[in-house]
Amino acid sequence: MLKVSEIEVRYSGVPVIHNVSLEVNRGELVSVVGANGAGKSTLLKAIAGALHPSKGFIQFENQEITHLSTADIVRHGITYVPEARLIFGPLTVHENLELGAYVLDDEGAVKKNLEYVYQLFPRLAERRLQQGGTLSGGEQQMLAIGRGLMSNPKLLMLDEPSLGLMPKLVDEMLEAVAKLKGAGKTILLVEQNVREALELSDRGYVLQTGRTIHQGTGKELLTAEIIKKAFLGL
Amino acid sequence: MIVLDALLQGILMGLLFALVALGLTIIFGMMDIVNFAHGEFLMIGMYTAYWTSLLLHIDPLITLPASAIVGMVLGLASYYWLVKYLLRGPMIAQLFGTFGLMLFLRYLAQFLFGIDYRIVQKGLLVGKSLTVGPFIFDWTKLSAAILSLIAFLLVYLLLHRTKLGKALRATALNREAANYMGIKTERMNALAWMIGGGTVGIAGGLIVNFWYVYPTVGLLFVMIAFASVAMGGFGSIKGAFFAGILIGMIEMLFPVFGHVIGSDFLGPHFKFTLVYFAYFVIVVFRPQGLFGWKH
Numbered sequence: 360m361l362k363v364s365e366i367e368v369r370y371s372g373v374p375v376i377h378n379v380s381l382e383v384n385r386g387e388l389v390s391v392v393g394a395n396g397a398g399k400s401t402l403l404k405a406i407a408g409a410l411h412p413s414k415g416f417i418q419f420e421n422q423e424i425t426h427l428s429t430a431d432i433v434r435h436g437i438t439y440v441p442e443a444r445l446i447f448g449p450l451t452v453h454e455n456l457e458l459g460a461y462v463l464d465d466e467g468a469v470k471k472n473l474e475y476v477y478q479l480f481p482r483l484a485e486r487r488l489q490q491g492g493t494l495s496g497g498e499q500q501m502l503a504i505g506r507g508l509m510s511n512p513k514l515l516m517l518d519e520p521s522l523g524l525m526p527k528l529v530d531e532m533l534e535a536v537a538k539l540k541g542a543g544k545t546i547l548l549v550e551q552n553v554r555e556a557l558e559l560s561d562r563g564y565v566l567q568t569g570r571t572i573h574q575g576t577g578k579e580l581l582t583a584e585i586i587k588k589a590f591l592g593l
Numbered sequence: 594m595i596v597l598d599a600l601l602q603g604i605l606m607g608l609l610f611a612l613v614a615l616g617l618t619i620i621f622g623m624m625d626i627v628n629f630a631h632g633e634f635l636m637i638g639m640y641t642a643y644w645t646s647l648l649l650h651i652d653p654l655i656t657l658p659a660s661a662i663v664g665m666v667l668g669l670a671s672y673y674w675l676v677k678y679l680l681r682g683p684m685i686a687q688l689f690g691t692f693g694l695m696l697f698l699r700y701l702a703q704f705l706f707g708i709d710y711r712i713v714q715k716g717l718l719v720g721k722s723l724t725v726g727p728f729i730f731d732w733t734k735l736s737a738a739i740l741s742l743i744a745f746l747l748v749y750l751l752l753h754r755t756k757l758g759k760a761l762r763a764t765a766l767n768r769e770a771a772n773y774m775g776i777k778t779e780r781m782n783a784l785a786w787m788i789g790g791g792t793v794g795i796a797g798g799l800i801v802n803f804w805y806v807y808p809t810v811g812l813l814f815v816m817i818a819f820a821s822v823a824m825g826g827f828g829s830i831k832g833a834f835f836a837g838i839l840i841g842m843i844e845m846l847f848p849v850f851g852h853v854i855g856s857d858f859l860g861p862h863f864k865f866t867l868v869y870f871a872y873f874v875i876v877v878f879r880p881q882g883l884f885g886w887k888h
Contacts, residue, residue, distance in 0.1 A: 407773065409772065428777075429772045429773060429775070430772065430776065430777045430778075433773070433774065433775030434775055438773065439773050441769070441770070441773060445769060445770035445773070446770075447763050447766045447767055447770065448766065449766065450759075450762070450763070450766070454759065457756075457759065458759060458760070458771075458774050458776075459774060461756070461774045461775050461776055462774075462775040506774070507773075510775065
C-alpha cells in the first residue's frame with residue numbers, strides 16, 4: 360500500500376535520512392523504532408508531505424506522492440498525528456475533531472467517524488465542549504489520534520503517541536492502538552516504548568542515524584541481539 | 594444627558610472603527626503581519642464609493658457592494674502579488690513590504706485624483722437626522738453604524754459557523770496542524786486578505802458619507818485601528834469590536850469632559866491624545882490586550 364524507496368531527506372541542507380526504504384501493507388501495523396535523532400519523525404513527515412525527499416520516491420496505492428503537498432496527501436488517505444499533538448487549544452474537543460474531517464464533504468460520514476472516535480475514547484465524548492487546550496496530556500493525545508481518525512484515513516501515522524505520558528496512560532494509549540489494529544486500520548507507528556511497540560506490531564524497522572539497520576517481524580526484532588542491546592537493556 | 598448623548602454617538606463611531614480594525618486583526622492573526630497599507634485600502638474604498646455614486650448618479654449607500662468588491666480584489670492582489678513573496682523573506686522585508694504598498698497606493702491616489710478634499714454632497718441621507726427624544730443622530734452615521742455592525746456580524750458568523758471560517762481560524766491558531774488536517778493554508782492566507790480588504794472597503798464606503806476623502810485620509814483611521822487592535826489583543830476579533838467601541842466613546846466623551854469641568858483648555862484636536870492614553874494604560878496593565886491574542 361505504502362512504499363518508501365531509498366529516500367534521502369534534508370533539514371535545511373543537512374541530510375537527516377540517508378537511505379531509507381519501507382513498506383506498509385493493507386491492514387498491517389508497522390513500527391519504526393530507533394534512538395532519539397535517528398530520523399523517525401522526519402521519515403513520517405516526509406511521507407506526510409511536510410518535508411520533501413531530495414532523493415528516492417514514495418508511492419501510495421501505486422501512485423507517486425513524493426512531491427505532493429500535505430493537503431493533497433491527506434486527500435489520498437494518509438493522516439499524520441504529530442508528536443507534539445498540535446491541538447487547536449482555544450477550540451472545543453468537538454471542533455478539533457470536526458477539523459480532522461475537513462477533507463470529507465459527506466456530513467453522514469463525518470457523523471459516523473465522530474461516533475467511532477467517541478466510542479474509542481469515551482473521555483473525549485465527556486469533554487466534547489471543553490477547550491482542547493484545557494485537556495490533560497493523555498486526553499490531548501487521545502484528541503490528536505481521534506482527529507487523525509476523523510477523515511477515516513487508509514493509513515494512520517502515529518508519531519510517539521505515548522511521549523510524556525505517565526505509565527498508566529502509556530498502556531491505555533497502546534491499547535487504543537491495538538484496538539485500531541483490531542478494527543482493521545493500517546498503522547505506521549513511531550514509538551519510544553520499543554518492546555511494547557514491537558509486541559503489537561506485525562513488522563518493524565530499526566532506524567539508526569538516518570539509515571535502516573534492521574527489519575523483520577515484531578517477534579524477530581524482539582529477539583534480535585542488536586535490539587536487545589541497544590533498546591531493551593538486556 | 595450630554596454624557597449619554599456622547600456615549601451613544603461614540604458607539605456609532607466605534608462600530609465603524611471596529612469594522613476598520615477587523616481586517617487588520619484578521620490578517621495579523623493569520624500570518625503575524627501588520628498590514629501598513631490598511632488605511633490606504635480604506636481610502637480606496639472611500640474613493641470607490643465616491644466615484645461610483647458621482648459617475649453613476651446613485652446614492653453612496655448603494656455603492657457599498659462596489660467598495661466591498663474593490664476592497665476584496667485589492668486584498669487578494671496584495672496577497673498574491675506582494676505578501677506571498679514577502680513571507681519567504683526576513684521579518685524586516687515583511688515590515689517594509691506593506692509599508693511600501695502603503696506609499697504606492699497613497700501616491701497613486703494622489704496622482705489619479707489629486708490632493709483635493711472631496712465629500713459626497715448628494716444622497717438620500719446626507720444632511721438628514723433622526724430625533725429620538727433629546728438625542729439627534731445623523732442618518733449617515735446611524736446607517737453607517739448599523740451597516741458596519743451587520744458586516745461585522747456576518748464576518749463573525751462566517752468565521753465561527755462555517756467550515757471555511759473554522760478552517761481559517763484553525764490556520765491562524767496552528768498553521769502546521771491545519772496543514773495536517775488537509776487545509777490548504779496558503780488559500781486561507783488569501784482568504785484572510787480578501788476578508789480584510791473587503792471589510793475595510795465597506796468601512797470606507799460607509800465613512801465617505803460623512804467624511805472628506807483625500808489621498809492621506811487612511812492615516813487618521815488606521816492609527817485608531819492600530820490602537821483598537823493592540824487594545825483588544827492582536828488577532829482577536831472580539832477585541833477589535835469592543836476596543837473599537839471603547840475608542841469611539843472616549844473620542845466623543847472628550848469634548849464633553851471639557852464642557853463639564855467648564856473649561857475648554859484642551860481643544861477637540863486633543864481628543865486622540867486621550868484615546869492613545871487609554872491605549873497606553875491598557876497595554877501597561879494588560880500587555881496581551883483586553884481579550885488576549887488570537888481569539
